[in-house]
Amino acid sequence: xxxxxxxxxxxxxxxxxxxxxKEGLLLESGVTFGPITLAYETYGTLxxxxxxxxxxxxxxSGGAHAAGWLPGQRKPGWWDIMIxxxxxxxxxxxxxxxxxxIGSCYGSSGPSxxxxxxxKPYGPRFPVVxxxxxxxxxxxxxxxxxxxxxxxxxxxxxxxxLALQWAVAYPRRVRSAIAIATTHRHSPxxxxxxxxxxxxxxxxxxxxxxxxxxxxxxxxxxxVARMVGHLTYLSDLGMERKFGRRLRNRERYGYDFSLDxxxxxxxxxxxxxxxxxxxxxxxxxITKALDYFDLAGGHESLTDAFRGNHSLFLLIAxxxxxxxxxxxLKDVAKAIRRSGGEATYYEISSDYGHDAFLLEYQKQEPxxxxxxxRVQEAAP
Amino acid sequence: xxxxxxxxxxxxxxxxxxxxxKEGLLLESGVTFGPITLAYETYGTLxxxxxxxxxxxxxxSGGAHAAGWLPGQRKPGWWDIMIxxxxxxxxxxxxxxxxxxIGSCYGSSGPSxxxxxxxKPYGPRFPVVxxxxxxxxxxxxxxxxxxxxxxxxxxxxxxxxLALQWAVAYPRRVRSAIAIATTHRHSPxxxxxxxxxxxxxxxxxxxxxxxxxxxxxxxxxxxVARMVGHLTYLSDLGMERKFGRRLRNRERYGYDFSLDxxxxxxxxxxxxxxxxxxxxxxxxxITKALDYFDLAGGHESLTDAFRGNHSLFLLIAxxxxxxxxxxxLKDVAKAIRRSGGEATYYEISSDYGHDAFLLEYQKQEPxxxxxxxRVQEAAP
Numbered sequence: 001x002x003x004x005x006x007x008x009x010x011x012x013x014x015x016x017x018x019x020x021x022k023e024g025l026l027l028e029s030g031v032t033f034g035p036i037t038l039a040y041e042t043y044g045t046l047x048x049x050x051x052x053x054x055x056x057x058x059x060x061s062g063g064a065h066a067a068g069w070l071p072g073q074r075k076p077g078w079w080d081i082m083i084x085x086x087x088x089x090x091x092x093x094x095x096x097x098x099x100x101x102i103g104s105c106y107g108s109s110g111p112s113x114x115x116x117x118x119x120k121p122y123g124p125r126f127p128v129v130x131x132x133x134x135x136x137x138x139x140x141x142x143x144x145x146x147x148x149x150x151x152x153x154x155x156x157x158x159x160x161x162l163a164l165q166w167a168v169a170y171p172r173r174v175r176s177a178i179a180i181a182t183t184h185r186h187s188p189x190x191x192x193x194x195x196x197x198x199x200x201x202x203x204x205x206x207x208x209x210x211x212x213x214x215x216x217x218x219x220x221x222x223x224v225a226r227m228v229g230h231l232t233y234l235s236d237l238g239m240e241r242k243f244g245r246r247l248r249n250r251e252r253y254g255y256d257f258s259l260d261x262x263x264x265x266x267x268x269x270x271x272x273x274x275x276x277x278x279x280x281x282x283x284x285x286i287t288k289a290l291d292y293f294d295l296a297g298g299h300e301s302l303t304d305a306f307r308g309n310h311s312l313f314l315l316i317a318x319x320x321x322x323x324x325x326x327x328x329l330k331d332v333a334k335a336i337r338r339s340g341g342e343a344t345y346y347e348i349s350s351d352y353g354h355d356a357f358l359l360e361y362q363k364q365e366p367x368x369x370x371x372x373x374r375v376q377e378a379a380p
Numbered sequence: 381x382x383x384x385x386x387x388x389x390x391x392x393x394x395x396x397x398x399x400x401x402k403e404g405l406l407l408e409s410g411v412t413f414g415p416i417t418l419a420y421e422t423y424g425t426l427x428x429x430x431x432x433x434x435x436x437x438x439x440x441s442g443g444a445h446a447a448g449w450l451p452g453q454r455k456p457g458w459w460d461i462m463i464x465x466x467x468x469x470x471x472x473x474x475x476x477x478x479x480x481x482i483g484s485c486y487g488s489s490g491p492s493x494x495x496x497x498x499x500k501p502y503g504p505r506f507p508v509v510x511x512x513x514x515x516x517x518x519x520x521x522x523x524x525x526x527x528x529x530x531x532x533x534x535x536x537x538x539x540x541x542l543a544l545q546w547a548v549a550y551p552r553r554v555r556s557a558i559a560i561a562t563t564h565r566h567s568p569x570x571x572x573x574x575x576x577x578x579x580x581x582x583x584x585x586x587x588x589x590x591x592x593x594x595x596x597x598x599x600x601x602x603x604v605a606r607m608v609g610h611l612t613y614l615s616d617l618g619m620e621r622k623f624g625r626r627l628r629n630r631e632r633y634g635y636d637f638s639l640d641x642x643x644x645x646x647x648x649x650x651x652x653x654x655x656x657x658x659x660x661x662x663x664x665x666i667t668k669a670l671d672y673f674d675l676a677g678g679h680e681s682l683t684d685a686f687r688g689n690h691s692l693f694l695l696i697a698x699x700x701x702x703x704x705x706x707x708x709l710k711d712v713a714k715a716i717r718r719s720g721g722e723a724t725y726y727e728i729s730s731d732y733g734h735d736a737f738l739l740e741y742q743k744q745e746p747x748x749x750x751x752x753x754r755v756q757e758a759a760p
Contacts, residue, residue: 029635128635188619188643189611195644196607198637199651200580203600220583227576228608231569236705239568245674253672255409255508257578257664261671263568264575271579284637291641292633294625325616 009076009084010068010091015041017107020140028292031127036137039064039107040099043083044091046146052376053147054089055138056098057155057162060229060286061278063106066098067091081361088361088368094151099141101134101162103286105279108137112213112279123281124210131158131293135165142173149173151375154368156180156357157324158286161293164332167311168295176312176375178368181321181357183328184295184302184335190323193232194287197225201280210281222280223271230270235320235353239263295332302331306339312378313343314371316364318356344371389456389464390448390471395421397487400520408672411507416517419444419487420479423463424471426526432756433527434469435518436478437535437542440609440666441658443486446478447471461741468741468748474531479521481514481542483665488517491661492593503661504590511538511673515545522553529553531755534748536560536737537704538666541673544712547691548675556692556755558748561701561737563708564675564682564715570703573612574667577605581660590661602660603651610650615700615733619643675712682711686719692758693723694751696744698736724751 004011017039024034041064046053056066058078067083069076077098083089089096100108103126111126129137142150153166153174160182167177183190201207204221212218234242243263247253250260259265299305315333317326326347333345348363350356357364384391397419404414421444426433436446438458447463449456457478463469469476480488483506491506509517522530533546533554540562547557563570581587584601592598614622623643627633630640639645679685695713697706706727713725728743730736737744 029633031635124637128637185625187616188623188625188641189614189616191625191641192607192611192619192643192647195641195647196604196611199607199648200583200604202637203580203584203604205585224576224580224583224604227572227579231572231576234569236567236569239572243568245565245568245571253409255411255672257504257508257582257668261568261571261575263572267572267575268579288637292635 007069009080009087010043012071013041013043013065013068013077015039015064015070015107018141018144020144021137025133025137027127027133028130029128033127036102036109037107037113038099038102038138038141040097040141041065041068041077042098042145043067043096044094046095050146050148051151052093053095053097053142053145053150055142055150055153055166056083056089056096057153057159058098058101059155059157059159060283060290061274062159063104064098064100064108065106067096078358082365082368088365089154089372090369094372097141097145097147099138101286102137103129103134103282103289105282110279111210111281111285121213123213126281126285128288129285130289131161131165132169132297134289135162135169139170149175152176152178152372154178154180155182157182157354158290161290161295164295165293167309167313168305171309171311174311176314176371178314178316178371179329179332180316180364181318181324181354183324184332185293186291191291193228194291197228198284198287200225200228201284207280210284212280218280219275222275222278222283223268225283226274227267227271230267232323233354235322235351237320238351238353238355241351302335303338306336306341309336309339309341311341312375313341314367315343315345316367317345317347318350318352318354318360319347320351321354321356323354387449389460389467390423392451393421393423393445393448393457395419395444395450395487398521398524400524401517405513405517407507407513408510409508413507416482416489417487417493418479418482418518418521420477420521421445421448421457422478422525423447423476424474426475430526430528431531432473433475433477433525433530435522435530435533435546436463436469436476437533437539438478438481439535439537439539440663440670441654442539443484444478444480444488445486447476458738462745462748468745469534469752470749474752477521477525477527479518481666482517483509483514483662483669485659485662490659491590491665492659501593503593506661506665508668509665510669511541511545512549512677514669515542515549519550529555532556532558532752534558534560537562537734538670541670541675544675545673547689547693548685551689551691554691556694556751558694558696558751559709559712560696560744561698561704561734563704564712565673566671571671573608574671577608578664578667580605580608581664587660592660598660599655602655602658602663603648605663606654607647607651610647612703613734615702615731617700618731618733618735621731682715683718686716686721689716689719689721691721692755693721694747695723695725696747697725697727698730698732698734698740699727700731701734701736703734
């Protein structure tokens with residue numbers, strides 16, 4: 001087997017890190033924090049005009065490893081299906097940059113990072129960060145890579161929030177934004193789901209108020225929290241098609257509290273596997289950032305947030321996504337148009353619920369590819 | 381203040397208990413269990429013809445105390461708004477019977493009851509019961525009260541499942557059924573929500589595999605489980621109207637993990653107050669009964685379950701109820717009609733989500749009152 005066959009698409013990639021904000025970044029909370037480490041990957045090549053860079057922003061549990069293969073791993077990056085030679089984000093044409101957000105646990109500064117002041121993990125002493133802070137933290141990375149203006153910033157779910165925030169906070173550095181399956185701010189229902197997930201972690205005695213590094217940590221609480229998340233990622237119809245009321249390895253009900261239904265088994269698996277790969281405190285910090293996010297924050301209105309903005313917007317929602325219902329992104333499109341800007345909005349019909357943004361690549365690919373060409377052809 | 385002013389409506393009521401199934405009840409699981417204690421209340425008077433009895437079935441966290449006042453309590457029963465002199469279930473005309481289901485913790489046999497064999501609470505040794513078992517267990521109560529045939533059996537949410545199960549399992553003892561905000565069986569999404577709630581309790585070390593009586597019990601896990609439930613009781617729009625993104629006692633975000641938003645505070649309160657009044661094992665047993673429930677169980681189809689059934693049905697769903705979406709009860713209405721039976725289906729427009737069945741009494745009252753009169757006037 002050649003390396004190309006073993007690692008199709010981008011082949012082997014690597015994750016880099018960079019220290020930024022050495023003098024400290026003034027966070028929205030008023031706290032100054034730094035230096036900040038950012039983990040990131042890049043795919044493709046920056047052209048001579050330096051106008052083909054695309055910034056990819058990940059969702060809650062994602063990281064810098066968006067595409068290609070890390071040595072020894074059996075799965076490619078989380079958006080490999082969209083990023084690579086000949087794919088929607090065509091690495092033969094574009095230079096793709098994929099950083100890990102601060103607050104996360106995949107190489108960028110977060111609660112599980114070592115506090116240089118104490119030599120121990122920050123834990124609950126890590127400052128609360130917002131989506132705006134995550135975006136700000138990444139600005140020096142663009143400078144470092146020599147990218148003055150992004151051809152596009154994109155992402156789904158939380159990544160979509162970052163994409164929108166980039167366009168609103170740094171309009172002169174963003175030619176276009178593609179925001180997928182996302183919202184301009186959380187409704188109380190969306191906050192409620194996050195709060196229950198947080199409470200589940202914090203109810204686990206092993207959370208120990210956030211100081212659990214070196215010990216087992218809140219494995220049980222985090223697994224339940226992830227199950228709460230998964231409730232919102234699938235649609236009712238999608239679950240019906242995927243599981244129905246099928247029993248798991250059984251002829252009849254067990255009449256006990258072990259697993260009867262396939263959907264129970266699926267949820268428990270999702271919860272348990274998340275525990276192996278994600279830090280509980282990062283889940284707390286990132287969900288809180290999502291709840292605080294308000295694209296209109298500091299502006300008179302959502303429309304006002306886009307006023308004078310010359311970025312082009314592509315907004316994609318999925319019909320059965322009830323975590324971020326299409327209406328919320330439709331409201332963003334309306335606000336952009338009212339402000340005098342240009343937004344293309346698509347609602348893709350899908351049964352996959354919120355998960356569709358990672359699954360329905362065939363429906364997204366032509367929209368993304370043609371939008372990017374249009375942006376390239378437009379005057380910068 | 382007279383007693384009438386202090387205790388409006390039905391005034392003071394009392395809860396009775398009765399021992400039934402002294403030789404044991406054969407449960408759906410194959411286990412024989414008995415004797416069984418049932419707690420129940422009655423309101424109004426059984427008439428001479430004994431044809432004015434209405435059986436009221438409660439929801440997950442309800443009990444026998446459906447209406448009137450228990451001494452010393454500051455709130456009347458859970459459906460007092462619908463039961464009493466001149467109300468929808470008019471106690472001047474009807475004899476209302478309200479038992480507590482088995483598996484619960486409000487006086488009927490359940491996991492927190494004392495096992496006469498050991499002198500200790502059953503805990504996890506209590507047998508798993510189904511909705512069908514809950515219904516069967518109540519049959520001797522009707523015999524004891526001298527009620528051969530019910531004028532009506534009614535309930536909302538889980539109570540609606542019991543009402544439908546009563547009509548299907550005992551068609552000759554049921555002249556009519558009113559099922560509100562309910563379903564004929566759980567979809568995988570509904571099972572998933574229940575499973576996450578159960579996992580939350582079982583993840584709490586204080587659950588101790590169900591043997592926690594005498595100790596504190598899984599207070600934290602049960603609170604989170606109740607929050608998961610509450611996520612499904614309210615609609616998105618209802619939450620928007622009730623809470624929006626309003627902050628709690630704050631001018632700005634706290635940038636920490638204490639309560640920022642009102643919806644967070646509401647959820648935490650709901651979780652904590654539930655812990656004071658409900659048994660964690662009962663929550664496990666009852667949610668499992670809901671998940672096992674299948675009205676078509678043992679029949680070729682849902683239509684087949686109603687074949688030859690002469691009961692009259694009133695089915696009421698609420699537009700914003702996403703826990704039990706109107707379509708599910710509409711499917712029940714269709715099945716009844718296909719079987720040759722008579723069903724009246726209403727979808728009430730409401731923003732209250734699933735909670736509407738306890739709140740929208742003004743919209744339900746005329747439907748219920750006129751339906752009951754029609755049943756009374758029809759040939760028995």
